[in-house]
Amino acid sequence: MKSGSRLERVLEAGHFAFTGELGPPQGANVEAIRKKASHLKGITDAVNITDNQTAVVRMASWAAALVAIQEGLEPNYQMVCRDRNRIAMQSDILGASAHGIRNMLCLSGDHQQFGNHPSTKGVFDIDSIQLIHMVKGMRDDKKFLNGDEIDGSPQIFIGAAANPFAEPFEWRVHRLAKKISAGADFIQTQCIYDMKLFREWMKQANDMGLTEKVHILAGVTPLKSGGMARYMATNVSGIIIPQEIIDRVANAPKGKAAEEGIKICVEQIEELKEIKGVHGIHLMAIEWEHRVPEIAERAKLIPRPQV
Amino acid sequence: MIVAERKPIDEIKEMVKSFKRVLNVGCGGCTSICHSGGQKEVDLLNEELNKAFELDHIPLQIDSFTIERQCNADFYLLLDEKMQSYDAVLSMACGAGVQFLSDRIPEKPVFPALNTIFVGVDRDLGWFEENCRSCGECVLGKTGGICPVTRCAKSLFNGPCGGTAHEGKCEVSKDTPCAWYEIHKRLKQQNRLENILLITPAREWRNQTRGTLVQEAYKERYAK
Numbered sequence: 001m002k003s004g005s006r007l008e009r010v011l012e013a014g015h016f017a018f019t020g021e022l023g024p025p026q027g028a029n030v031e032a033i034r035k036k037a038s039h040l041k042g043i044t045d046a047v048n049i050t051d052n053q054t055a056v057v058r059m060a061s062w063a064a065a066l067v068a069i070q071e072g073l074e075p076n077y078q079m080v081c082r083d084r085n086r087i088a089m090q091s092d093i094l095g096a097s098a099h100g101i102r103n104m105l106c107l108s109g110d111h112q113q114f115g116n117h118p119s120t121k122g123v124f125d126i127d128s129i130q131l132i133h134m135v136k137g138m139r140d141d142k143k144f145l146n147g148d149e150i151d152g153s154p155q156i157f158i159g160a161a162a163n164p165f166a167e168p169f170e171w172r173v174h175r176l177a178k179k180i181s182a183g184a185d186f187i188q189t190q191c192i193y194d195m196k197l198f199r200e201w202m203k204q205a206n207d208m209g210l211t212e213k214v215h216i217l218a219g220v221t222p223l224k225s226g227g228m229a230r231y232m233a234t235n236v237s238g239i240i241i242p243q244e245i246i247d248r249v250a251n252a253p254k255g256k257a258a259e260e261g262i263k264i265c266v267e268q269i270e271e272l273k274e275i276k277g278v279h280g281i282h283l284m285a286i287e288w289e290h291r292v293p294e295i296a297e298r299a300k301l302i303p304r305p306q307v
Numbered sequence: 308m309i310v311a312e313r314k315p316i317d318e319i320k321e322m323v324k325s326f327k328r329v330l331n332v333g334c335g336g337c338t339s340i341c342h343s344g345g346q347k348e349v350d351l352l353n354e355e356l357n358k359a360f361e362l363d364h365i366p367l368q369i370d371s372f373t374i375e376r377q378c379n380a381d382f383y384l385l386l387d388e389k390m391q392s393y394d395a396v397l398s399m400a401c402g403a404g405v406q407f408l409s410d411r412i413p414e415k416p417v418f419p420a421l422n423t424i425f426v427g428v429d430r431d432l433g434w435f436e437e438n439c440r441s442c443g444e445c446v447l448g449k450t451g452g453i454c455p456v457t458r459c460a461k462s463l464f465n466g467p468c469g470g471t472a473h474e475g476k477c478e479v480s481k482d483t484p485c486a487w488y489e490i491h492k493r494l495k496q497q498n499r500l501e502n503i504l505l506i507t508p509a510r511e512w513r514n515q516t517r518g519t520l521v522q523e524a525y526k527e528r529y530a531k
């Protein structure tokens with residue numbers, strides 16, 4: 001075992017994993033985290049704690065991850081390259097491990113221009129692939145990035161993101177390969193709506209033998225309304241939503257759009273379960289944590305295995 | 308070339324308004340080429356300042372003088388003496404030129420009339436684009452002649468990120484091409500994609516402290 005996290009144990013035992021997401025509050029409101037956590041406890045194997053997502057200031061992801069642990073969740077600590085240099089990153093990784101955080105997701109991060117401090121100086125000292133490599137070096141070689149010995153190496157199950165839906169499409173599988181050779185143990189994908197494109201990407205990954213080396217968790221996000229579907233399709237870079245899916249949500253009878261969104265999500269999960277090389281689902285139900293138990297149940301993702 | 312743009316007139320006015328005699332010094336180097344600080348721009352700015360001060364009834368004499376380059380002592384022969392009879396100096400050089408000039412006349416205030424913005428190229432007449440961040444470790448040989456430090460909004464070395472939008476635009480703007488999309492395209496065209504298959508390790512940033520350079524041939528000359 002690399003970290004001994006629940007997520008690692010579930011995946012290594014060959015079970016189909018299920019992870020969720022919890023966005024920390026824009027403030028020190030601990031109750032907000034506890035409330036969200038209550039919907040996810042016992043339902044998911046691990047929960048991603050986002051790191052100032054969309055570059056909006058929120059409670060530190062490591063801090064919210066500690067609250068999640070208190071609430072009985074296993075956190076997947078997200079870290080972006082936008083806000084900290086290699087010194088701060090390594091120090092945070094050690095601190096996280098010391099406090100029992102066992103999973104980490106290494107990301108480049110949304111550009112600061114999108115957030116609520118658009119004129120800040122972005123750091124980007126290292127990129128996400130270099131971050132993955134750094135964490136692996138800290139864990140396995142017990143060395144800091146500069147080669148110095150570590151006094152007590154961090155135990156972290158290393159995650160990375162992959163987006164099969166961003167251009168250049170043909171390069172995306174190679175980028176996945178790079179993340180794996182950098183040291184990624186598991187991958188969580190961007191939300192999938194375009195099954196055809198996703199299947200193609202998975203086929204490439206299977207053909208290149210990548211799915212033997214890494215656990216891929218397919219990302220899904222339930223659409224709450226036609227408006228949300230259209231907004232995401234046009235304004236969020238790297239997301240493709242086929243027109244028929246937008247139409248299904250948009251044309252649902254009044255008051256039934258959310259229900260249709262959940263129905264689509266459950267169908268998607270069923271479909272993803274059957275794809276070779278997909279080892280789990282990562283459900284990003286943004287500000288919709290209370291609907292996660294229902295989705296999990298309808299998609300037969302619960303009960304979770306004992307490991 | 309170094310590209311600069313003129314500061315807003317009000318900001319320049321604020322800086323010099325309390326002086327009696329001001330010399331506005333142009334630069335015949337980069338800022339002249341990018342149409343922001345050559346003789347022509349010095350004259351234009353002085354005209355504007357004169358008008359503005361006249362309206363405000365502020366008695367201020369502002370003269371002009373342009374030298375070939377403000378970043379080399381060889382061009383200061385006449386200027387050094389000329390500056391003596393002024394209360395303050397306005398410089399239309401890049402930031403490096405302004406500092407070079409300030410060091411030559413430390414007893415008098417020197418003000419920048421420009422904001423230095425980047426190292427770039429001419430896209431078209433009067434249209435410039437940033438292409439280099441002077442990072443001190445050029446990777447262009449590997450990246451198909453397209454700089455990921457400057458042209459990728461996140462300065463990624465193993466891009467592209469997950470945000471590359473439709474038709475290869477950067478996630479920060481529909482008008483900005485994604486550097487990594489372009490790098491991929493060019494390397495593919497040259498059949499050199501293997502260049503970016505391997506992981507580029509974390510780099511040693513060299514531009515975090517002030518740089519100095521003595522060319523090899525001159526090392527002996529400056530040896531202590």
Ligand code: SF4
Pocket residue numbers: 458459460461462463466467468469470471472476477478479484485486487488
């Ligand atoms: S979209 Fe391309 S240029 Fe923009 S940040 Fe991502 S990799 Fe860099």
